[in-house]
Amino acid sequence: xxxxxxxxxxxxxxxxxxxxxxxxxxxxxxxxxxxxxxxxxxxxxxxxxxxxxxxxxxxxxxxxxxxxxxxxxxxxxxxxxxxxxxxxxxxxxxxxxxxxxxxxxxxxxxxxxxxxxxxxxxxxxxxxxxxxxxxxxxxxxxxxxxxxxxxxxxxxxxxxxxxxxxxxxxxxxxxxxxxxxxxxxxxxxxxxxxxxxxxxxxxxxxxxxxxxxxxxxxxxxxxxxxxxxxxxx
Numbered sequence: 001x002x003x004x005x006x007x008x009x010x011x012x013x014x015x016x017x018x019x020x021x022x023x024x025x026x027x028x029x030x031x032x033x034x035x036x037x038x039x040x041x042x043x044x045x046x047x048x049x050x051x052x053x054x055x056x057x058x059x060x061x062x063x064x065x066x067x068x069x070x071x072x073x074x075x076x077x078x079x080x081x082x083x084x085x086x087x088x089x090x091x092x093x094x095x096x097x098x099x100x101x102x103x104x105x106x107x108x109x110x111x112x113x114x115x116x117x118x119x120x121x122x123x124x125x126x127x128x129x130x131x132x133x134x135x136x137x138x139x140x141x142x143x144x145x146x147x148x149x150x151x152x153x154x155x156x157x158x159x160x161x162x163x164x165x166x167x168x169x170x171x172x173x174x175x176x177x178x179x180x181x182x183x184x185x186x187x188x189x190x191x192x193x194x195x196x197x198x199x200x201x202x203x204x205x206x207x208x209x210x211x212x213x214x215x216x217x218x219x220x221x222x223x224x225x226x227x228x229x230x231x232x233x
Contacts, residue, residue, distance in 0.1 A: 007075065009169050009202050010037035010060060015069035015079070017055050017225075029055040030066070031225035037170075040200040042193070044213035047222035056222065057206045061094055061172045062086040074169035091119050095163030099175035101155045103147045103162075109134055110143045113162045120166055133161035137191060153184030160191060164201070171195075171203045177212055189215055 017030040029052045037043050047053040058064040059071060062078055065086070071079040074093050081089065090096075095116075103112045113130035117123055134143055137157040147155050156176060163171050173192065177185030189212060195201040205216055213219050221228045 008036040008072075009039045009074050010035065010204070011070075011072040012036075012059070013070045015056075015059060015071060016067045017052075017059065017064070018067045029225055030059070032069070033222075033225070033227055035220065035227065037202065037204065039202050040196070041218065042196040042203045042205070042216045044205045044207055044216035044219045045222065046207060046210075046213050046219060050224075051222040052225040053206060053222050055225075057172065057174060060170075060204060061096065062090045091116060092121070092166065093169040095166065095168040095171045097156070097159050097163050097171060097173040097176045099178040101147070101152075101159045101179070103155055103158055105147055108144045108146055109139060109150070109158045109161075112147075112158055113165050116162060116166045129165055130161070133165045134158070136164070137161045151184065152180050153187050156180065156184075156188050157191065160188070160195075164195070169202065171201055172206070173203060174206045175208065176205065177207075177209065185212075 012033055012035040015030050015033040016028070019027040019029060021027060033056060045053055045056060055064070059066055062073070065081070066079050069079060070077060073089065076089065078086065078089055104115070110127060110130045113133055114126050117126045117129060131140070131143060134140060137160050139154060139157050139161065142150060142154060147158070150158065176192070177188055180188060192203055193215060196203050205212065207213055
C-alpha cells in the first residue's frame with residue numbers, strides 16, 4: 001500500500017470465474033481472488049499457463065464479468081455491469097497496451113492515438129491531444145508515419161500514447177515487451193517506468209518475463225486461480 005492514499009484504484013474481493021464447458025466439465029479459472037492496487041503503483045502479475053493470469057487480466061480490463069465476487073475500479077462497482085456498460089468503463093477508465101500493438105495499418109500515428117477520443121465524452125481538440133501524447137512518448141517527429149514506417153519499439157510507443165490519451169485510471173499492459181528485442185523492450189519499460197514515476201500513472205503489467213516483472217514495485221503471482229504471493233519491493 002502506498003502511504004497517504006485513501007482508497008485503492010483497483011479493489012477486488014473474493015473474485016471467482018467458472019467456465020462451464022458442458023456436462024460436469026467446469027473450469028475454475030479464479031478461486032476467490034482478493035487484491036488491492038493503489039493509485040501510482042506499478043504492479044506485475046505473473047503465473048504459469050493455466051494459472052488464471054489471463055482471466056484476471058480480462059476481469060481487471062472489464063473485458064469479462066466474474067462468476068461471483070466484487071470488483072471496484074476507481075470507486076465504481078463494475079463486476080455487475082452488462083456488456084454495454086463495461087464498454088463505457090473500458091473507454092473512460094482503462095488504457096490498454098497489447099503485445100501486438102493493435103494499430104490500424106493504414107492510419108498515421110496521430111490517427112491511431114485519436115481513436116479512443118472519438119468515442120469519449122469530450123471529442124474536442126482531438127488532434128492536439130493526440131499530438132501531445134505522441135510528444136510525451138518521444139514520437140513528435142513521427143506524427144504522420146504509418147505503422148509499417150515505424151520500428152516495433154516505436155509502434156509500441158504509439159500504443160502507449162493511445163492508452164494514455166483519455167487519462168485513464170489505470171494502464172493495463174499485456175506482455176508489452178513480448179514482440180520486441182531486448183533493447184527495444186527495455187526502452188518501452190523505461191518509458192513506462194518514467195510515466196509511473198513522473199506522472200504517477202497506475203500501471204498493471206501482465207507478463208511471463210521475470211526481468212520485466214522485477215522492475216515493478218510489486219509482483220502478484222497466481223497459481224491454480226489463487227494468489228500465491230504478493231511481494232512488495
